[in-house]
Amino acid sequence: MLQCNCSVFGDEETREALVVDPGDEIGRILQVLKQHGLTLKWIVITHAHIDHIGGAQKLKKATGAPVYMNPNDTELQEMMDVQAGWLGVPTPEAVEIDAPAMDGSKLVMGATEFLVLETPGHTQGSISLWIPSENKLVAGDTLFRDSIGRTDLPGGDSRQILRSIHEKLMGLPEETVVVPGHGGSTTIGREKQVNPFLQG
Numbered sequence: 001m002l003q004c005n006c007s008v009f010g011d012e013e014t015r016e017a018l019v020v021d022p023g024d025e026i027g028r029i030l031q032v033l034k035q036h037g038l039t040l041k042w043i044v045i046t047h048a049h050i051d052h053i054g055g056a057q058k059l060k061k062a063t064g065a066p067v068y069m070n071p072n073d074t075e076l077q078e079m080m081d082v083q084a085g086w087l088g089v090p091t092p093e094a095v096e097i098d099a100p101a102m103d104g105s106k107l108v109m110g111a112t113e114f115l116v117l118e119t120p121g122h123t124q125g126s127i128s129l130w131i132p133s134e135n136k137l138v139a140g141d142t143l144f145r146d147s148i149g150r151t152d153l154p155g156g157d158s159r160q161i162l163r164s165i166h167e168k169l170m171g172l173p174e175e176t177v178v179v180p181g182h183g184g185s186t187t188i189g190r191e192k193q194v195n196p197f198l199q200g
């Protein structure tokens with residue numbers, strides 16, 4: 001209902017998989033994993049908003065995969081009932097975080113590295129996941145095509161999100177494909193040129 005983008009990455013050799021932001025529709029994610037003969041090894045949460053984390057415990061239970069999240073979002077995660085109230089949806093089962101996703105944390109799947117970049121501002125624990133060998137960035141709700149994440153919710157900071165984007169994301173290769181938490185994908189180069197929030 002909230003239309004959050006969930007990404008599933010699978011390694012063709014090891015058949016290992018990594019899922020980012022299982023907000024909901026866990027049945028569909030399990031189906032994709034099964035269809036491709038993948039075993040889920042990592043669940044990564046870009047930030048603790050309900051539409052990104054809501055299905056994490058269900059997916060963890062179904063697969064046994066550990067959940068990675070930045071500890072600076074713990075407070076938000078503990079307000080899941082409040083978040084559910086904002087949206088008028090049922091409170092999802094609370095998820096136990098297994099490991100911290102910190103700046104410089106690296107998850108390795110076969111020959112592919114997934115690097116955690118701390119990009120606070122949308123929330124205090126917001127991270128982006130950079131996959132250099134795939135020219136890809138999973139940006140959570142930090143950077144969107146033509147926009148940036150909202151900062152008017154608890155934990156949001158409008159100066160901080162701009163600093164994160166300029167310092168952590170704009171220096172990535174221009175051809176890097178950005179997969180945002182909502183809406184269509186883009187590239188670092190395109191956003192640098194036309195994103196109205198990043199000009200001047």
Ligand SMILES: [Zn+2]
Pocket residue numbers: 047049122141
């Ligand atoms: Zn969000």
